Amino acid sequence: MTDVERLLHEHGAAPEHAPGFEAQLWMAIDAEDARQAAEKAGRESSGKPDGTTRRRSWRRIALAAAVVAAVAVLAVIVYPGRNAVRELQHPPVANAAVVVANVREALTSFTTIRATVISSRAGVTGPEAFEPGWTSADWFARAKVEGPAVPVGDPARIWATADGQLRNVAPVTGASWSYGPGPDGTIEVTREVPDSLELTRDVPPVSIDTADDATGVVSWYAPGYRWSTETGSFASAEKAFLVTGAPLGPPDSQGQVASWMGTEGFSLSALSVLAHGTVSAATYDGRPALVVGADVTPGPAVPQTTGSGISFYGQFDRIEITVDKATWFPVRFTTKLHGEVVDDSRLTDIRLDAPVTDALFTPSFPKGAKVEASDQGFRRVSFDEAAHTFDYTPLAPSVLPSDFHRLAAAVAPRSRFVVIEGLGEAAELPSRDITALDYRAGFLRFTVTTRSEAGMRDPRLADPFATEPDLVATPDQREKVTLESGALRGVEAQLATPTLGVPHLWAFHDGLLITVAGDLTRDQLLTIANSLEPLK
Amino acid sequence: MTPSADGAEVVDLRERRAEAPTPRRSAHTTLAAAMAASDDRLRALAYHLLGSRDAMDDVLQEVYVKAYRHLDEFRGESTIATWLYRITYTTCIDHLRREKRTEPMTSEQIEDARPGIAGIDDHLAIRDQLHQALAALSPERCAAVLLVLRDGYNYVDAAEILGVPPGTVASRVAHGRRQLAAALSTDTEGGE
Secondary structure (H helix, E strand, O other): OOHHHHHHHHHOOOOOOOOOHHHHHHHHHHHHHHHHHHHHHHHHHOOOOOOOOOOOOHHHHHHHHHHHHHHHHHHHHHOOOOOHHHHOOOOOOOOHHHHHHHHHHHHHHOOEEEEEEEEEEEEEEOOOOOOOOOOHHHHHHHOEEEEEEEEOOOOEEEEEEOOOEEEEEEEOOOOOOOEEEOOOOOEEEOOOOOOOOOOOOOOOOEEEEEEEOOOOEEEEEOOOOOEEOOOOEEOOEOEEEEEEOOOOOOOOOOOOOOOHHHHOOOOOHHHHHHOOOEEEEEEEOOEEEEEEEEEOOOOOEEEOOOOOOEEEOOOOOEEEEEEEOOOOOEEEEEEEEOOEEEEEEEEEEEEEOOOOOHHHHOOOOOOOOEEEEEEOOOEEEOHHHHOOOOOOOOEEEOOOOOOOEEEEEEEEEEEEEEEEOOOOOEEEEEEEEEEEEEEEEOOEEEEEEEEEOOOOOOHHHOOOOOOOHHHOOOHHHEEEEEOOOHHHOOOEEEEEOOOOOOOEEEEEEOOEEEEEEEOOOHHHHHHHHOOEEEOO | OEEOOOOOEEOOHHHHHHOOOOHHHHHHHHHHHHHHHHHHHHHHHHHHHHOOHHHHHHHHHHHHHHHHHOHHHOOOOOOHHHHHHHHHHHHHHHHHHHHOOOOOOOHHHHHHOOOOHHHOOOHHHHHHHHHHHHHOOOHHHHHHHHHHHHOOOOHHHHHHHHOOOHHHHHHHHHHHHHHHHHHHOOOOOOOO
């Protein structure tokens, strides 16, 4: 390659499109569709058939169009079909259920995402103690947000695929990335981290995480940083972590292999709540957007089990999601208390369906880095193998929601359940003979697990999924249901749909604990649970 | 739809992609996929030919709508990327004719803007310098250089896009390479 070619390759790229380019383009495409439809209708009404359609009257066309439109809207509300993303780009009357349905559809349609994540947070304070007769609501009514939300760290860069691969390049404390308008007017992160780790000694101090659900390999490395075990800070020995056999999904994997949305606070369970919310128009990064918001119950706030003071969780009374109108992709998630922002996580510099290579998600450590390897014990197997690994037959759904397909199966003789005790300290409980089956629809996922019930009836497992305080379901978000069909017919199951945690259901049956959890609505959870049959 | 081993109705993504969706959805999907695959290169071509991001965006809006409008007529005789490239090139040339493109930089101006490459470690400075050097080429020569030297097209495919014989492409590339090398103070070694 000559110097000219090298320069063209390295520096010949053009700037990104101006904000709003794609939105404008899809509006132009919509206009083109409308023009073609009008042209066709004109030909038909004027008695000039185009050779492929027969003549119809305007009245019949209008009636047919109205019926089709009504069915399309109903179909999106009741059961989001895969054609919904583009067809309903500009609903005449913005309806939260329609927007949420389109968001779900968008999340099943795209195959990759590349984006910069910017998070900010504000502190919440309230009375030091409960007065007699107070409830959590009373405490939160007196709580207040301390000042505006401030950035939490610097922007992080994520890449994710619908196949369960995730790469997260995030600044380590003290890193100096800057984010803002670039010299050509685009908004950009000015210090990009090269994909190659060959330059590890020179790259900015960031951490690089990779995860792959299909292989169970997770890695973490902070190039250029050195970790001191003596001081507990980055100082001396360079360190990297490589985890194999990572769990597939919740309840085993919380905090391990998380989806990018979970990692960055984009909780899909919030969508169910938001479907009952309100919609307003907005502009985001210069593009038309919609904001869907809904009021929620904050809390709980409880006296600390040890010492004095109050512990409070779910410190918000409203959640909002901002949706890019052209793609229906969720780009911002915000929680608020008394109208003030508490947590804010937003995506920018987004590329959807941009090509990615497997190398991006392959752990790579420089020579000389001390890699600490561990195996969490979940071995990827075929679904056939999963059916016969242990002395029980795991359960699998016989009905899948639209667009979902099998992604991976994993088995583990042992795992650890992380639980929180009384909304306080975390504890780990051993779990045995686990079979996990993972299903995907684009960026949406759910996991079905079957395991021995041994040790799982511990009272600390009142909710086996409540591993983080903010993920705890409030009493009105929990219910007991009796399953009506399938292998668990007649079994009482517990169902929880916490505002930010993963929607989930669990039941004990025949010496086993069965769980279903993921990006599902309450009805979908029940449908799957009612369809569980022995895996063949 | 594939019946799975456990009896579930499993939709395989590969099958899903092969399904025959509605014509409109199919056209949207095809266009979106083509954009995802080619937009970087189309932007580079339009940006360097037209000289500004605004003009680049204007032209690419026109290109994508044209492509969408005529998607049914795409016969598959070339790749969709090549087809898009050709639409982009001709639309850029039309745009330049309409706008009466500003005069290219003079050799004196290029000379003034020519610090040694080795002394520049700032990506932005190199990028600007390269952009200026490309802008100094004629649009036809600039397009040939980008197609062959940057995007790796062979002369035959580039000729199809540019609507000229392969020999003309080779000539444009050779002259363009020399002109760029002179502007950027770099060598011209390397075969074609």
